[in-house]
Amino acid sequence: MASLTSQDEHRLPTNVKARKYRLCCLFLGAKLAQPLHYDLAVHTDLEKLKFTGVVSVDLEVNDDTSKIVLNSLDLDIAPAKLVSDALQGEIATSTASIDKDKGRATFEFAKTLPKGSKARLTLPFVGKLTDSMIGYYISAYEQDGKKKYCALTQFEPVEARRAFPCWDEPLLKATFAITLVSHPDTVNLSNMQALSERVLPAAEVNASAEDSDILSPLQLDAGSYKVTKFATTPPMSTYLAAYANGDYKHLESSYTSPLSGKTRPLRIYSTPDVTHLTQFALDVKARALPIYEEIFKIEYPLPKLDTLIVAQFDAGAMENWGLITARQVIYMYDPEKSDILAKKRVVVTQSHECAHMWFGNIVTMSWWDNLWLNEGFASLMGEVIVMDKLYPEWKANSEFIDVHLSRALSLDAKRSSHPIEVPIHDAETINQLFDALSYSKAASMLRMLVAYVGEEKFLEGVTLYLKKRLYGNSVTRDLWEAIQEATGFDVPTLMNEWTLKIGYPVLTVKETDGGIVVRQDRFLDTGDAKDSENETIWQVPLQLLSTDASGKATVDSSLVLREREAKFAVDTTKPYKLNSNTNGVYRVSYTPERWLKIAEEAARPNSVFTLEDRMGLVSDAFELAQAGYTKTSSALDLAAGLENESEYLVWTSISSSLGSLINVWWEQKPEYDQLKAFRTRLFLPVVQRLGFEQKAGEDVDDTQLRSLAIATCASSGEKSVIEHLQGLWRKYLETNDESSIPADLVRTTLISAVRDGGDEDYKAAKDIYLKPVVTPTFRLAAISALCSTRNEALAQQTFDFLRNQVSNQDWHYFYGVLASNPVTRRLLTAFTKKHYEEIRSKFEGTALWSNLIKYSFSNLTKDEDIVDAQKFFEGKDVSKYNLALQQALDGIRTSSAWLKRSNEDVAAWLARNSSS
The missing domain is CATH 1.10.287 (Helix Hairpins)
Incomplete structure (x- = not known):
């Protein structure tokens, strides 16, 4: 395990406070910023795959100093120029040094800058455009049979320093004025609207009087250049600055603010090959933004909101203010050929990113230990509250249980979990925190709070929080106090343990005369929490559902378990249940006798248990069985009893659990x-x-x-189903028409074709993946198919294909399916180990790196697999994926323990139920 250093070691010195930046680069991006202002000019050369830039920073000096320290990584920096108002002239640089490990540049000057003075630092620099998907990078696509490139930025969390020298921390907000210089036939994009755009010969660009300090150092080659100057942004962090250059096409719409009546343009940009598949994403954005304004009573502050989608993108999407960026497969939708999952993916992502325009952009966490304030809120607002207004028939609040809550509870049940609000000791840790806890547990915790205080009052508190911290930074307590002010509840006391402590409780219920005794303990999926791991006492909203003599159900939302154990009144002769509607972030364990009664009630056609209740019961039953709180046979009995269930989402819980x-x-x-x-x-x-x-x-x-x-x-x-799917596949092969397969059966059809077919079927699936333009439904289905083969020779072809032809951003799709396929699971582990250095060099520094490590090991189930993995990683620098690695090893431990504990129980149940 890598040693951790102190958090302060990785923070920048504060003796110089950036007051204003002026950045000039042939094509450059800014993501994490400084307090008052950046001016940025960037030239992008898509032929030579490089960018050139200059940054000029207006500084406010807080202490006497002759040293300036800022962030820079993988940039060639020319000699610095410093002008001081107090010293009345330019000060020469005596020394300059780069610390690549910490991503810092230090400049020593011949004279001391006096406290309270102002200075201007100018730094020309040059960088390479690579396919790394971080910093300022290139994305490739095919047009008219030729490979072409476009360029864009991806700065979250700490990659702005790869694009220009800066103070790369979220607390150091500043405004940005960005100028982009490019080939005349390309399109320049940035956070704000363009103030001017001209095509000029190189000599005029270099001699520009208006922007001489940032344009003249570029020294452009002879020729003509497009110069696009953008308006100044509001104060924002560097990780939110963005720009792009390429042969982009766009669709355009608009929305009218319900608060001011002002109409703002909305566009979605893409490479020309996929523009026709972006209309739906644009429509969703136009519908979502007015809803957010009405909820928060705060108008979207920028004059436009663009979205740019590209083929190669590290994350799913990025909320750059005024210029959302994303991987194109997530935003593309063909109403004739795409399935419902593709449609949901567009809506969820677009709504989530629009939520960030308020959560994260208008108000930003002070440091990455409060990442959940950005991502938890965007997940809840974008994927539940607003999505429910956009598509109520999708039952977003119910689906949240399967998509987010179950995911969060699974990860947080491991010893290697971490609190939602976790100290950040080094840059390597930040990327690892973009996980199910910062997103899904944080959103689940907020959803629990909504159920306790009521949605209307909750949103009043959120609006108050945003208005109090407008254009500033915040910490968790700012939010709790605002919701407390709006609701009258003691929110900090109620919620502190949920954010500051690791894990969550399992509530054990025992029935007594006149009620129940409820005890809380930390839940681990291995079922063996030690006393030292079981010290937290959570404030647990119980949401007790009970029924009266007539069978009518009521829910008491006021009850809170505030101690280790307490008694509550309830009629146990009638159906009852804790965690009504599965709003709570905890598990509930009942006695075997009560589980039988719960199973009977859940199976009744008019059960008092809601859709959400039944989803939660299935999830609890299997997770408790995994940890040894109940028998796995009892969980199987519950699933079997729900054979007549009508709700799709309950079936998703059954399918996931089985x-x-x-x-x-x-x-x-x-x-x-x-x-x-x-x-x-x-x-x-x-x-x-x-x-x-x-x-x-x-x-x-x-x-x-x-x-x-x-x-x-x-x-x-099942043969009857496979035969039907084979018929659909044969029709597709005959016609080469995507619409010959119903959109919602495309993935299953292609998987079945390869899994149950031969070499020709495999080749046909590969051809689908390699098509220059294919709907996301077919492309993702082709990936799943190639990874689902049961033929080891074809599986080896998939691994060779992965290494040699698959784009970087698609690796995690391949890995996910290969890890779930029993035939390829151990082959994947061997593949990662064999090609470790090659894979590390390709993905280190990206969010995907941790995912690849986890997929490679987490689905193994033997104790010797743990020993083997530990031996493999011994001596390696695991600092950039240590959390994922430990979670993978914990997953093996959990599976091994479950097998040892329950194999006989499962075998006996199967023997009893083999013909039923």
């Missing part, structure tokens, strides 16, 4: 095959009820349930 169980038992014969057969017995009647074809006017739930049931049966080897 999938997790099967995933752990993958090397246990014959139980593995028997578990798949049981899963088929549950899902095949759903296929038979709904049929294979979508009906006119069909409910969206039925469409999704049909797809889920067919996919589940196909993966379990």
Whole structure:
């Protein structure tokens, strides 16, 4: 394990405070900023794959100093120029040094700058445009059979320093005025609207009188150049600055502010090959922004909001203020050929990024230990509250349980978890915190708070928080105090443990005369929390559902468990349940007798347990069984009892839970095959009820349930389903028409074709992936298919293909499916180990690196797998992915313990239920 250094060692000295930057670069990006102002000019050379720049920074000197320290990485910096108002002239640089490990540049000057004075630092620099997907980088695409490049920035969290020398911390906000210089036939984009755009000969650009200090040092070669000057931004952090250059095309729309009546232009830019697939994403943005304004009572402050999508992008999307950037597969949608998942992906991502225009951009966390303030809020607002207004039929609040809550509870049940608000000791840690805790647990915690205080009052508090911190920075307490002011609840006391402490509780319920005794303990998925790991007492909103003599259900939202153990009144002769609607961030363990009654009630056609309740019960039952709180056979009984369930989202919980169980038992014969057969017995009647074809006017739930049931049966080897899918595949091969396969069956059809087919089917799937333009539904389906083969020779072809032809951004898609395929799971581990240095050099520094490590090891299940992994990583620098590695090893430990504890129980249950 890598040693950690103090947080202060990685913070910049504060003896000089940036008052104003002026940055000039042939094509450059700014992401993390300084307090008052940046001027930026950037020239991009897409032929030589380099950029050239100059940064001029107006400084306010806080202490007597002859030294200036700022962030810079992988840039060639020319001699610095410093002009001081107090010293009345230019001061020569005596020494300059670069610390690559810390990403810092230090400049020593011959004279001391006096405290309170102002100075101007100018730094010319040059950088390379690479395909790293961080800093200022290039993305490749194909047009008319030729490979072309475009360039864009990706600065979050600490990559602005790769694009220009700066003070790269979120607290150091500044305004930015950016100027871009480029080839005349390309498009320049940045955060703000263009004030002017001219095509000039190089001599006129270099001799520009208006911007001489940032343009003249560029020394452009002979020729003509487009010079685009953008308006100055509001104060913002460097990680939010953005710019791009390339042959972009766009679609345009607008929205009218419900607060001011002002109309703002909205555009979505892309490379020309995919522009026709971006209309839906543009429409979603136009619908979402007015909703956010109405909720927050704060108008979107910039004059425009663009979105740029490209082929190569590290994250899913990035909330740069005024210029959202994203990977194109997430934003592309064809109403004739894309499935419902593709449509949801567009809406979720676009709404999430629009939420950041307020959470993260108008108000920004002070330091990365409060990342959750950005991402948790964007997840809750964008993917639940606003999405529910956009598409209420999608039941976003219910789906949240499967998409976010279950994901968060799974990760946070591991010893290697971390608090939502975690101290950041070094730059390597920051990228690792963009995980299920900063996003999903944070959003789940906020959703729990909404259920406790009420959505209306919660949003009043949020609006108050935003208005108090407008254009500034914040910490967690700022939010809690604002919600407390709006609601009257003691929110800091209620919520502190949820953000500051690791893990979450399991509530153990025992029935007594007149009520129940509820005890809280930290939940670990290995079921063996030590006393030293079980010291936290959470404030737990119980959300107690109970029923009266008539069968009517009521929920008491006022009850809070504030101590280790307490008694609560409830009629235990009637159905009851803690964590009504599964709003809480915890598990609930009942006695075996109560679980039987809960299962009976959940299976009733008119159960008092809501859709959300039933989803949570399934998840709890299997996770508690994994940890040893209940028998796995009891969880299987619950799933079997829900065979007549009608709600799609409950079936997703059943499918996910059974999938997790099967995933752990993958090397246990014959139980593995028997578990798949049981899963088929549950899902095949759903296929038979709904049929294979979508009906006119069909409910969206039925469409999704049909797809889920067919996919589940196909993966379990059900012949009738596979035969139907093979028919669809043959029709596609005959016609080469994507629309010949129903959009919602594309993924399952392609997977089945390769998994149950031969070399020609494999080649056809590869050809789909290699098409220059293909809908995301088909492209992602082709990836899944290539990774789902049961033929080891074809699997080896997939690994060779991955190394030699797959774009960097698609690796994690390949890894995810390869890790889930029993045939390729151990091959993937061996592949990563064999090519470790090659993969490290390709992905180190990106958010994808941690994911690749986790996929490579987390689905293994034997104790010797842990020993083998530890031996492999011994002596390696794991600092950039240590959290992911430890989580992967914990996953192996959990699976191994579950197998040892429950294999006999599962085998006995399967024997009893083999023919039922």
